[in-house]
Amino acid sequence: MKLAVLGATGWIGGTIMQQAISRGHEVIAVVRDASKVTQDVAVRTLDLTTMTSDAIASAFADVDVVIASIGGRAAQNHQVVSQTAKQLLQHLPKAGTPRLLWVGGAGSLEVAPGVTLVSTPEFPADYKAEAIAQGEALAVFRDTDSAIEWTYVSPAAIIFPGESEGPYRIGGNEFFTDALGQSRVSVVDYAKAMLDEAENAQHINQRISVAY
Template identity: 60%
Template sequence: MNIAVLGATGWIGGEIVKEAASRGHNVISLVRDKSKVDGLSSAVRTLDIESEDLDLEQALADVDTLVVSIGGRAANNHGIVAKSANRLLASLAETKTQRIVWVGGAGSLEVAPSTTLVTIPEFPEEYKPEAIAQGEALKVFRQYQGPTTWTYISPAAEIFPGDKQGNYRVGGEQLLTDEQGNSRISVTDYAHALVDELESAKHLNQRIGIAY
């Protein structure tokens, strides 16, 4: 499979690149400035999602599936999240890339009927802008009615550095927790689960959650 990863230089995006490449997939890292990238174990192409002259056809030549891992935290630009979802969905139909897999957030998962994680008092204040932005992106996908298929993959409430265990659970709209009430997944197992979904395409046009 030919896979492009937008946000490949980020923490989660980088793990997805490594996981997909380890399985023999052809991986292309999409970056804003190739001159500032060093050491990526994949082919590299230029794509600036905020450019007025967005050339997806060239950046995604021969790409089957686009993976997007952006959050806007580094530049304090959370508005880029939903804006990018809108822009990509509007433009992908003009390319041969007909599938997008989105690295989403946990804040929009339900902890009780009609109560999302981001709305509870215990949710860390510093993460709210990113969680809300990812929730807005999820709305964009749910409202989309075009030909591109999508999957929005939420991690557990806590995603952390750690070795791959290879076991995980797949949920739907509810936050997955373990017997102790914790909601956790390592970044390596999240990447493992995401690439499993890339290969199986079991959850097209759906949001899923991943946790231990």
């Protein structure tokens, strides 16, 4: 399978790229700064703040699946999240790309019917802006009429550095925890879940969540 990872130099994107390489996929790193890619993979450049339809078509031409891992935290530009979702859904068909997998957030998961995690008093203030931005991106996916087959993949509330800790579980829109009442997953197991979905396409046009 030919995979393009948008945001391949980031923490989660880089882990997803490494997992894809280890599974023998042909990987293309799509980044703003090609000099930051250290793995032996093909590299294409794309600036999310200035991208055009033609730039998107060029960056993702002849790709089976796009995995997008982006955020606005570093540049304090959270609007780029939903804007990128809209642009990819609109213009990826021009590249001939059939599938888009999105690294989402946990904040939009429901802790009760109609009540999202990000709206609870306990949600950390430092992460609220990016959680809201990812919720806006989820709304973009749910409202789209794009021909792209998408999957929005929310991690657990805590996604942490480290290797695999064993089997993960797949949920839907509801926030869920393990036997100790914790919502957690390692970045490696999240990446495995993402690649499993890329390979098996079991949740087309759905939001799923990943946790132990």
